[in-house]
Amino acid sequence: MTEPSPGLTSGAVARRLGVAPTTLRSWDRRYGIGPTAHESGRHRRWAPGDIAVLQEMCRLTASGVPPAEAARAALAGAAPAAPTTEEVPAGRTAREPALGDVRRELRGLGRAAVRLDSEAMDELLESAVARHGLVAAWEEVMAPALHAVGRKWETSEDRYVEVEHLLSWHVSTALRRVGAAGSAGxxxxxxxxxxxxxxxxxxxxxxxxxxxxxxxxxxxxxxxxxxxxxxxxxxxxxxxxxxxxxxxxxxxxxxxxxxxxxxxxxxxxxxxxxxxxxxxxxxxxxxxxxxxxxxxxxxxxxxxxxxxxxxxxxxxxxxxxxxxxxxxx
Missing domain, CATH: 3.40.50.280 (Cobalamin-binding domain)
Structure with missing residues (x-):
């Protein structure tokens, strides 16, 4: 008999969705959006159905729905499943570019920016620099995300200005952290x-x-x-x-x-x-x-x-x- 899949860890799910692990814990504590098979004393594992609820929660909050209302809708299955990167989300015209599909970190950073999730942006930027180095993080994650957000602003009648400003601030903060660490010598x-x-x-x-x-x-x-x-x-x-x-x-x-x-x-x-x-x-x-x-x-x-x-x-x-x-x- 085949053993059931153990599911994904919270860290893996957070990277996939572009949220901070602490955000997942907060959503579980406040709204009951957590692993359905979480056993006390063991690492949290997210099954496909759990991840689908999280994806819907992310989609709704990114579109401006308050977290409590988004959680109720996601748990009730009232809204359609989160779109894939090939689909056009509600409220976005087909000519607007998706917020990045160059690599996982880029997609996650774009989603976090649209949600105005400061904590997730900080963690994703720090992780990108640590894993890939400054040059690759800038050329493959930070700059493309900034470009994508700028394009969204240009093609959406001045929407997403707040997204561009917040993302720029967090990118600047991440770069200054790198500079401060390097200038120690x-x-x-x-x-x-x-x-x-x-x-x-x-x-x-x-x-x-x-x-x-x-x-x-x-x-x-x-x-x-x-x-x-x-x-x-x-x-x-x-x-x-x-x-x-x-x-x-x-x-x-x-x-x-x-x-x-x-x-x-x-x-x-x-x-x-x-x-x-x-x-x-x-x-x-x-x-x-x-x-x-x-x-x-x-x-x-x-x-x-x-x-x-x-x-x-x-x-x-x-x-x-x-x-x-x-x-x-």
């Missing part, structure tokens, strides 16, 4: 900083925050100036700090400021006869379409940017520099 003495700035009129800072976190993991110092840095302020920062590199982020071609990038690449400092210039990294899709001028580089993504900056910082300490064109002194 002091950079080598004499290492010039990497200056990170958005061009004027550019408000998208999260890609620079991901880069700052990666540089912290490498033990490289950074100066983060954030969104919409005025040209005069950027010029003064370069002259005062003598950075190993300056990263300028432009999300769109309308914000890419080529004269500013050229000015920064041509800026020099130091005593006469030993003047120094920095390398400018043109980061973001806004710079696409032009060949970088001498003294400028355009990395394809976070991984390449980190590699280039590590080499440039090594050169700034007097080591062997990168085999790339850098403006002369």
């Amino acid at each position: 002091l950079p080598e003495a004499g290492t010039p900083p990497v200056l990170l700035a958005c061009v004027p009129n550019e408000q998208h800072t999260l890609p620079l925050e991901a880069l700052a976190a990666g540089l912290a993991e490498l033990g490289l110092p950074t100066l983060m100036f954030g969104a919409a840095v005025p040209p005069e302020a950027l010029d003064q920062a370069v002259r005062r700090t003598g950075p190993a590199a300056v990263v300028l982020w432009a999300q769109a071609r309308s914000t890419a400021h080529h004269p500013l990038a050229r000015h920064v690449a041509d800026t020099s400092w130091g005593v006469r006869g030993a003047r120094t210039r920095t390398t400018v990294l043109l980061a973001g899709p806004g710079w696409a379409g032009r060949t970088p001028a001498p003294g400028m580089l355009r990395p394809a993504g976070l991984r390449e940017a980190l590699s280039l900056l590590r080499e440039l910082c090594t050169a700034g300490r007097g080591g062997e520099g990168p085999a790339v064109p850098v403006a002369g002194s």
